[in-house]
Amino acid sequence: MSVTVEWTARGMADAVRRRQISARELLDLHLARIAERNPELTAIVSLDEERARAGAWAADEHLAAGHPVGPLHGLPFAVKDTHDVAGWRTTYGSPLFADHVPDRDDLVVERIRRAGAVLMGKTNVPEFAAGSHTFNRVFGTTLNPVDATRSAGGSSGGAAAALASGMVPLAEGSDMGGSLRNPASFCGVVGMRPSLGRVPTWPAPNQWETTSVAGPMARTVGDVALLLSVLAGPDPRVPLALGDPGDAFAPPVIGSLPGLRVGWSADLGGLLRVDPAVRSVVEDAGRLLVGAGAQVYDDHPDLALGDDTFRTLRAWHFQASYGDLLREHPDGIKQSLADNIRAGESLTGADVAGAYSQRTALSETMRRFFERYDLLVLPTSQVPPFPADQEYPTEVDGETMPDYLAWMRSGYLISVTGCPAISVPAGHTPEGLPVGVQLVAAHGQDRRLLEIASAFEEVRRRSAVPPQETADVVEN
Incomplete structure (x- = not known):
């Protein structure tokens, strides 16, 4: 069977190692798909075909010489445009950095290179990765591959759109308020925010600030685990990095759902305003889990402190990072971000x-919750x-959103807990x-979360019983 861009990343990597396809041929397949889809979607930016072809040739020569190869050897890769790549245009989605070329790699890029990936470009982002809709004044708006009139989400929207349309087999990104999970949900792929410390970030202006984390995206849970095996693991430059080696995530992830204790909530006890179409998919996911043998209870942790916690830490972080830049260029930063900086x-x-202090309390709340449950399920x-010509949803189910953050609570209320969370495709609107469903586990339980997510992915794929015909979620 011929390799196609729809294959899993694990399958592609295995085919390259077995010499069923060369890295150059695999790159050509992806460049052809980029030429076909990217002019409409604007997912890949700063594409450099010449440099990519040189990298693919070097990968083939390395393999032919009999040298050991890494887990991503020969796979085409595009890096989020907020992560520095030495010698490669990196704009952060800002016109102030439209011609910026870093002289060193971020740590995640170091690891991706070391694993054998062939770099070919960057993925589009909102300005300084602020906001869950990917548009900027340098490259324009990234559109949804399923419906090009809709948003691809953000801030890793370019990554998600590239994955969903077959332009790349894997993607990495970062997540402060949902930037890996939200675009995964919008584009029908898998995006994971790992536990705090699982994927170290370097360099960073403040190694002790832990609101944002880097993480993997893919079309399947198994491929997310593959990329996490490359990104995860300690580094002496990052004092808060967890000590577990990344290769713990390399083996295939196989899980089961019978007997799983699940806390399920469509709105976190009223903290979230949720679109009816999304609520319906989350309800179906709960029924599907029950039908697969999980013990599902209508229950949730109390995350009411999370809103003030996230907004305070986000404003503090943005002011520290971009306050001087805003003073130097008062008209050079988009208004919503400028307002957030000034709030700090x-x-x-x-x-x-x-x-x-509130974040510490939230962590304790989650610790106690996961003494009773293996998993939390929510939107x-x-x-x-939403329509791509909107900056953000101004209304959700009839309720006006006061700003560009309010519609993202389902993501950022989990962010401030430090727990790992993954978005897995769960259904569609009419x-x-x-529409993705968010699965959350206790801090440090990333491998267990991947196993559960893989089992959910498989049950949903194989289930022949419509979710509405399965048993109901238990009232707690």
């Missing part, structure tokens, strides 16, 4: 200390993909738009 200027030390995003 009025914060006091007591405000920040209070946010960290990935509160809305399905119009056929993808």
